[in-house]
Amino acid sequence: EALAVVTGVANALAAAHRRGVVHRDVKPSNVFLERGNPERVKVLDFGVARAALARPLTQTGAVIGTPGYMAPEQARGERGVDARADVFSLGCVLFECLTGRVAFTGEHPIAVLAKILLEDAPGVSDITAVPAELDALCERMLAKDPGARPPAAASRCG
Numbered sequence: 001e002a003l004a005v006v007t008g009v010a011n012a013l014a015a016a017h018r019r020g021v022v023h024r025d026v027k028p029s030n031v032f033l034e035r036g037n038p039e040r041v042k043v044l045d046f047g048v049a050r051a052a053l054a055r056p057l058t059q060t061g062a063v064i065g066t067p068g069y070m071a072p073e074q075a076r077g078e079r080g081v082d083a084r085a086d087v088f089s090l091g092c093v094l095f096e097c098l099t100g101r102v103a104f105t106g107e108h109p110i111a112v113l114a115k116i117l118l119e120d121a122p123g124v125s126d127i128t129a130v131p132a133e134l135d136a137l138c139e140r141m142l143a144k145d146p147g148a149r150p151p152a153a154a155s156r157c158g
């Protein structure tokens with residue numbers, strides 16, 4: 001079921017990415033399962049999405065997104081956040097689907113952001129039994145360096 005959900009989200013994000021749109025707030029509450037069916041996924045709330053070539057609505061250094069699912073480059077307020085930030089966020093969702101817990105935790109949103117910036121997420125296989133390929137996929141999606149992640153959801157994150 002986790003793979004069905006994440007694949008559905010990846011397909012929706014791929015469609016947005018092909019049009020140059022980065023969601024920037026992929027998280028479980030923005031994933032809707034039509035009739036509770038993991039095969040019928042809808043991605044919601046493109047409210048903070050941004051077209052790759054669009055003029056920014058916020059100033060440089062503004063942080064937009066949800067701390068526990070935000071890519072490191074997004075947390076730093078960098079310009080040019082691209083589809084790989086959505087891949088990171090989707091990796092956070094995959095991690096949570098597989099383990100039942102969030103990848104990055106802290107007492108305060110700033111503590112969560114610090115962990116995203118400075119610490120690696122635990123391996124999925126350190127928490128639950130999963131195939132090595134799935135553990136490696138999640139690790140690639142959660143890479144701190146955007147260049148080490150799958151380049152876009154269109155790459156099927158693998």
